[in-house]
Amino acid sequence: xxxxxxxxxxxxxxxxxxAVAAPLxxxxxxxxxxxxxxxxxxxxxxxxxxxxxxxxQGQAHYVRCDSGRxxxxxxxRNFRHVVDEAGRPAGVEFYDQxxxxxxxxxxxxxxxxxxxxxxxxxxxxxxxxxxxRGDPTGAGPYRHAGVDDWLDDFGTHQQRIADxxxxx
Amino acid sequence: MCSVDxxxxxxxxxxxxVTNLTFSTPRAVQDVTGLDxxxxxxxxxxxxxxxxxxxxxxxxxxxxxxxxxxxxxxTSVARTVTLTIGGKTLANETLFTDYQLTRGNDGALTWTAPxxxxxxxxxxxx
Numbered sequence: 001x002x003x004x005x006x007x008x009x010x011x012x013x014x015x016x017x018x019a020v021a022a023p024l025x026x027x028x029x030x031x032x033x034x035x036x037x038x039x040x041x042x043x044x045x046x047x048x049x050x051x052x053x054x055x056x057q058g059q060a061h062y063v064r065c066d067s068g069r070x071x072x073x074x075x076x077r078n079f080r081h082v083v084d085e086a087g088r089p090a091g092v093e094f095y096d097q098x099x100x101x102x103x104x105x106x107x108x109x110x111x112x113x114x115x116x117x118x119x120x121x122x123x124x125x126x127x128x129x130x131x132x133r134g135d136p137t138g139a140g141p142y143r144h145a146g147v148d149d150w151l152d153d154f155g156t157h158q159q160r161i162a163d164x165x166x167x168x
Numbered sequence: 169m170c171s172v173d174x175x176x177x178x179x180x181x182x183x184x185x186v187t188n189l190t191f192s193t194p195r196a197v198q199d200v201t202g203l204d205x206x207x208x209x210x211x212x213x214x215x216x217x218x219x220x221x222x223x224x225x226x227x228x229x230x231x232x233x234x235x236x237x238x239x240x241x242x243t244s245v246a247r248t249v250t251l252t253i254g255g256k257t258l259a260n261e262t263l264f265t266d267y268q269l270t271r272g273n274d275g276a277l278t279w280t281a282p283x284x285x286x287x288x289x290x291x292x293x294x
Binding site for chain 1: 186188193195214215216218220231251254258268282290293
């Protein structure tokens with residue numbers, strides 16, 4: 001199922017789409033927590049696992065025996081995020097929950113996530129017929145030679161629409 | 169560079185998380201404004217733009233696109249989407265309608281945030 005969108009007012013053929021692409025495969029590289037500005041790395045983090053289930057038992061085993069991370073263990077406890085009166089994050093609070101274990105990891109360690117940062121490669125600038133519903137012509141995108149051509153094309157198009165609206 | 173306002177209105181640079189950005193606009197004035205349309209209808213049609221941002225989930229990073237878009241389902245605020253490319257800037261007021269996360273076959277977690285122009289003001293490069 002696709003994301004929820006507002007239906008366009010016009011048929012797909014009445015639109016054109018300008019795009020900037022930086023594909024993950026070609027324009028990004030894996031990065032360390034520090035490079036990505038990882039908050040778990042900077043501040044430490046909490047992981048709650050349910051040791052009454054197979055999944056949680058496996059996760060707990062991995063943390064204790066194979067993860068190589070430094071942590072403090074809170075057995076029979078869980079945690080939740082709390083907010084202040086204005087709805088802003090205000091830390092966490094622990095509470096008792098049999099079967100749960102909270103692992104508290106200290107800062108400065110590699111988190112369990114994956115990070116990537118962009119390579120400084122020029123993005124891909126294209127224009128095509130249609131919108132998110134597809135390309136009615138099947139012609140595919142036209143790739144501009146460089147950013148200047150794409151900007152000129154896009155800017156001229158937008159200005160033409162604005163001028164038309166101005167005239168009424 | 170790509171930045172989007174958070175629901176609180178602060179500008180967040182999320183370039184590191186965005187892999188694709190599309191901007192769909194009426195193609196040609198003649199094509200979209202039939203003779204049977206009133207002048208007001210024509211103006212509305214001409215201002216029908218949509219934006220779609222795609223990227224990779226990077227929950228732990230700061231700032232992150234997740235910080236910005238995770239409030240889309242719970243808020244109804246127009247956010248300024250600003251592109252700065254080649255010394256030019258395009259800023260438009262956008263109402264995002266979804267923030268969808270998808271786990272791919274390769275294990276990568278990606279997101280999509282579609283939106284529409286919020287105020288009928290045609291975005292222009294400046």
